Amino acid sequence: MDTGRANGRVPGLGDHLGAAQPEADDLAARLLRAALGGRDRGRISLVGLCKNAGKTVTLNRLIRAAAAQGLALGLLSTGRDGEAVDAVTELPKPPIWVPEGALVATAAAALKPEEGAALERGERGEIGALDGRGARDRIGVRDRDRAGEAERARVRVLRETGITTPLGPVVIGRVERAGEVLLVGPGSAARIAALLDALEEAGARVCLVDGSLDRRAAAAPAVTGQAILAAGAAYSASLESTVAQVRYLLELFDLPEAPPEVQERVSESPPAVFLLPPEGPPVPVPVASALSDPGAVAEAAAGAPAGSVLCLRGALTDGLLLALLARRCAHVPILVPDATHVLVDRTAWRRWRRQGGQVWVERRIVIAAVTTNPYSPVGPGYDAAAFCARVAEVAGRPVVDLVAGIAHNLP
Structure with missing residues (x-):
C-alpha cells in the first residue's frame, strides 16, 4: 500500500476520480450494506478518531458505492468538509466527490461562483443553478477548479431551509454535474436532524453525515442512529496507543x-x-x-x-x-x-x-464498523495489514481498510 505523499498527493485523493481498486469497491459496497443492515435506506454518520483518520476517503468510497447501486443519496456535514487544505492543520485533504443526481445540504455560499454573490433566481422566483465553487476563497483555500485539477460539481438549489451557518443560509440542492463539492452545515444535532428530514423529503434514501473529532454529536441516535468510526495512524506514532483509543471509544459507544x-x-x-x-x-x-x-x-x-x-x-x-x-x-x-x-x-x-x-x-449509539488508515501526514505510519488486523481484534464488528482492500468480520 502506498502511504507516501509524492507530489503532495494524499492517499486516496484519486479515489473519487475512478482510481479505486475493484476489490476496494466491493468492500465499500459490502460495508454500506452492513451499515444499512441490509436495507436500501438509512442515515449514517462518519466520525474520526482524530483529524486525518481517513474519514473523507471512507465517505467518498461510500458515496461511490451508493451511486453504483443506484441509491438516492443525501449528503451533509456537521461543520465544513471538502476543502483542499485543512483549516486547522493546513495539511492537504481529499475533496468530497458527489455524483449526478445526489442531494446535498450545504451553505449557499459554498455553491456560489464568487464570494458574496446573492442567490441567483430564475423566472417566477425559482432559485437557479449555482456553480459549486468560490467558498474556498472565502476561507483562504485555493480553488482547485481554477487550477484545473478537478471539476467542481454543478448544483441546482431546490429550496432554502431557514437554517444558517457562519457561511450563510443552508440550502437543499441537487447535483446536475458530478464533481467536487464543499459541504458546510450546522453543528446542532437538532438542525442536523431537520436537514436530514429535508433531504429525505427531497427524495434521498441513504443520507451520509460527515462529522469530525469535535462533532461526535452527529452520531447521536436522535440524528442518524448509527455511525462508522474512521481510525488512523495520525492519532499516535504508536500503533498500540491508537488501538487502545479505538477500544476505549467503542466501549463508550457500546x-x-x-x-x-x-x-x-x-x-x-x-x-x-x-x-x-x-x-x-x-x-x-x-x-x-x-x-x-x-x-x-x-x-x-x-x-x-x-x-x-x-x-x-x-x-x-x-x-x-x-x-x-x-x-x-x-x-x-x-x-x-x-x-x-x-x-x-x-x-x-x-x-x-x-x-x-x-x-x-438512555439511547445507544451503534458503531456499525471501523475503517482503518495506516497513513499519517504528521509522522510514521503503520503496516496496513497489521493495523487493520489489530483493530479487528478489539472491535467486535467489521473493520475495513478501503484503500488497501483488507477486511475483517465483514459480511
Missing part, C-alpha cells in the same frame, strides 16, 4: 441502555443533574451542571439512598468521576443521554471501571 424501570422514571425535561432513588420522584441536585460543581454532585450522590441512580443531562467529565471516586461513590450508576456525553479520558475511565463503576445511556 455502553448499555439503562434498565426499563429506570428509563420509565426519567422525565423528558428533568433538571441538569438529579438523583433517581429506588422509590419516589427524582431529586434535583442544586447545581447549574455537573461541570460547574462536581464536588456538590458527588456529595449528593454519597448521601443518596442505596440503589439510587445519578442522572446527567450534560457531560460526564473527569472532574465528576474523580469526585465520585473520592467520595467512594462507584456503587452509584450514572445515566447519560448517550455516549457522546461521556467526555472522560482513558485513565479516569479505567479507575472508575476498576472500582465497579457503571455508566448507562
